Amino acid sequence: xxxxxxxxxxxxxxxxxxxxxxxxxxxxxxxxxxxxxxxxxxxxxxxxxxxxxxxxxxxxxxxxxxxxxxxxxxxxxxxxxxxxxxxxxxxxxxxxxxxxxxxxxxxxxxxxxxxxxxxxxxxxxxxxxxxxxxxxxxxxxxxxxxxxx
Numbered sequence: 001x002x003x004x005x006x007x008x009x010x011x012x013x014x015x016x017x018x019x020x021x022x023x024x025x026x027x028x029x030x031x032x033x034x035x036x037x038x039x040x041x042x043x044x045x046x047x048x049x050x051x052x053x054x055x056x057x058x059x060x061x062x063x064x065x066x067x068x069x070x071x072x073x074x075x076x077x078x079x080x081x082x083x084x085x086x087x088x089x090x091x092x093x094x095x096x097x098x099x100x101x102x103x104x105x106x107x108x109x110x111x112x113x114x115x116x117x118x119x120x121x122x123x124x125x126x127x128x129x130x131x132x133x134x135x136x137x138x139x140x141x142x143x144x145x146x147x148x149x
Contacts, residue, residue: 001031001032001033001034001037001041001042001045001105001109001144001145002031002032002034002081002082002142002143002144002145003029003030003031003032003045003049003081003109003142003143003144004029004030004078004081004140004141004142004143005027005028005029005030005049005052005054005140005141005142005143006027006028006029006133006135006138006139006140006141007026007027007054007055007135007136007137007138007139007140008023008025008026008027008028008074008133008134008135008136009024009025009134009136010022010023010024010025010133010134011023011026011028011074011131011132011133011134012074012131012132012133013074013076013121013122013123013124013129013130013131013132014129014130014131014132015123015124015127015128015129015130016127020121020122020123020124021074021076021121021122021123022074022121023071023072023073023074023119023121024071024072025069025071025072025136026066026069026071026072026073026074026119027049027066027071027072027073027074028073028074028076028131028133028135029049029073029074029075029076030076030077030078030081031045031075031076031077031078031081031106031109032077032078032079032080032081032082032096032102033096033097033101033102033105033106034082034095034096034097034146035094035095035096035097037097037101037105037145038105039104039105039108041105041145042105042106042108042109042112042145043108043109043112044145045109045143045145046109046110046112046113046116047112047116048143048145049066049073049113049143050065050066050067050113050116050117050118051065051066051067052065052066052141052143053065053068054139054141055068055069055071062139066118067116067117067118070119071119072118072119072120072121073113073118073119073120073121074120074121074122074123074133075106075109075110075113075120075121075122075123076122076123076129076131077102077103077106077123077125077126079093079096079102080093082094082095082096099126102125103125103126106125107125110122
């Protein structure tokens with residue numbers, strides 16, 4: 001699975017003019033299930049994200065994780081993280097998991113964060129969503145479950 005993680009002071013997701021998820025300080029997490037991903041990959045990536053030390057401690061250093069801060073996560077599915085731009089001008093998305101599998105793994109990722117003790121809001125899988133956020137720092141991190149064993 002792939003995740004684009006942004007430390008935020010606030011974030012929200014809207015579908016058809018209705019806000020369906022909103023958080024204050026925490027993480028905006030865009031996630032994409034890839035071909036070959038499984039539930040274990042979703043759980044492992046969620047654990048890595050929850051423990052990622054990108055929040056400031058008392059000395060101002062990035063030394064605290066979401067689990068340490070009590071912040072929330074807004075998790076939004078984004079299959080375009082699977083974009084292959086190596087050829088031509090139109091990205092290819094064939095590396096993304098099929099929709100049914102992608103939905104299940106997206107839900108598994110959000111559930112794994114909740115199981116770890118994180119407050120989680122979500123978008124709507126497959127919907128045309130408007131995401132608003134205030135990036136804090138800015139801090140933006142790219143993670144891929146394929147990068148670690």
